[in-house]
Amino acid sequence: MSVLVLHRNPFAAFPYRRWLDGDTPGLDRRTPYSGSLVVLAARDKIELAGEEIPGPADHDFTHLELFDTLDDEAVPARALALAEEHRITHVIAHHEADVALAARLRERLGLDGAWSADIAPFRDKALMKRLARQADVEVAPYTVPGTARQARDFTGRHGFPVVLKNRAGYNSIGLSVIADRDELEARLARAYRDGPREDLLIEAYVPGRMCHVDGLVVDGRTVAAWPSQYQYDLASFGADPGPRVDLTLDMDDPLTPRLLALVERTLAALRPEGSRLRTHAFHAEVFHTPDDRLVLCEIAGRSGGAKIREVFETLFGIQLAVQVTRAEAGLALPVIEGATDDGAPLRPRCMSGQVLTMKRPGLVRSLPAAPDEEWVRGFWLFAEEGQVIAPAAGSADFLTAAVGSAPTRAECERRLRDLGARIVAGTEIVALPGDAARTRPGRDAEPAEAS
Template structure:
């Protein structure tokens, strides 16, 4: 089989050549995904029939141009893509080349938040009141009918980029004055009623039509980065009173949407002040931040590796996760603060820290965080209880803030 791989992830963390046995692979990748050090770079790119690196990977149409050129030369049998920003591009290629896998009609309900919520509502999955907004009149009409506060966000955005909470008439006026609702081109936004909430993530994997892992974590607000707050998540314990209800809601959402027979999923769920669970969003891809790490720490399986192996029948039978976590896990992202990085500790001495990942380099000039996953350091931890994990994360974040030299 000849497989085209579209990749945004660091190649050090996605070993496609190792995971896919007996097939020929071509790679189109973000330049930033490849290590700069020559020996590591050579190892990461070894084994591919051809590699195309693209600088402005997420925003460049050259990706699809290169893909079509390669297909004319090679005639691919399959396209593999895992990043949220690649799902539709890969779907368009498959459809155009008449290949199996997700086509646009099954990706859009996961990628477009309006279509997602429309599909969920039709199947009785509770969501906040919502509507598509393409212009100022559309937003004002929604506010008239639903009242403030409202949330306005891109229909196909990610990582909380471009999300605006309009709490009062002054913030509405400011958004109308400076926001994207002008001109003759539709803005492709979603407006929804703001719901005060406790946030949960639910992450898992479907293999051959069966949900094999599905587990919730509590998380702080994804919009906290605007105020410089850490993003903190910790898996729920099996006896948590909301655990089974969260799992049931997300399993129903996976069933309601056109989910592939083999798929990773990442959901966000609100617990309202009235004690009602509402599905906020769900994607057919791995969660961001350190979701992949905390699932692996808790269940002993790498969802990304399992997904790739399952797609290409390459040793996926080795994965047999327990029904419940083997240990409690969680993560914290420490957002950047303005200044120049002068020193980066190579490790964190706090007991219980399992993953310590600096994401800035010495001499780098930092500004304010741009998204919920923008951070100086990402940390994952384990413990015997959720409370213990949260304590470790708090101590590790405090140590990092003091030890990381930003001036």
């Protein structure tokens, strides 16, 4: 067995060799992994995380190759060449931007795991919405505007605001909430300056609070899933100076069973009989409207970013990245404590949530100290004092992140909002004139990969 990893993250949180060795809770014994471990990684993500670029003696991979960014057009051909050279039998990819390439490689080489057709419903937002709607899951009215005129026609039918996004986008990068005709014309002029295109989607704006459901599917069955609710607007990452709180829903919240049921219908629609996508994490985003409707925004066939994986581990004791890594490598999965054979998903052990602050441009004068309360399950800083940082480039570009727990959602919210206020009070960033703040990168959080 040999594994190729497409890695678009910092390395610290992804000890692939240890996970493949089975050095993780829930496995009966450690079985050292003896196959090749080939990693094709993104230099920009490593450097933005403040990590040193690993030299030959600094990693335990069979082969490590770096590109400045995995968006480089040469990456697919090089990944195929590495796969053939090292006789790769399994391909692993955790980032939303890489799952389609991983699927193409598996298909080209005839390997186990998800192929392109299995991934497409989770990556192509137009296909996703069509399949969901056929399963009686409500989605916003939408179209794929090949031309600016088609986008204008859609807005004429549905009014403002509208949302324009990339069909395969993530992290809210390039997403525009367009409020009026003038803003629409300016956006269309940029979008279609080179002529017709088929990679954009325009949809009617859905009012309400955004919820998300995160879970783990093992061999086609959801073994654990739970809903949360963003207490902020994802698209406001560039203008939000305060703490952004995200909270799980209580077990007796009326929304909880409705959200879980909606996501199960959606998964069934996007992963039909015969799908090779059998064991995977998922991250679904759903609007809860003022008139009490649930409207699917998007769903991804991988784990959520930010610190959603850490929140999930707090809820269930399940490390999603470990499960997915070993599943994609064709290895036995860690035992899921409390799982039964009757098909019933696990129930959470407590409530949890996260509080985030976004980067903003300037000189970092001071950062908050790490909190020491027992209920704080993790705290992360993505900049250093004395560093000049750029503004947030997407909804995943955090300055700080913390995960907490509590017996109830209300108590969890109280704790996280108090912690968020302390984090803001302990942070000082001094604005610099002109574009000086853009000259040196700050640390980059693990991508939130909001669909």
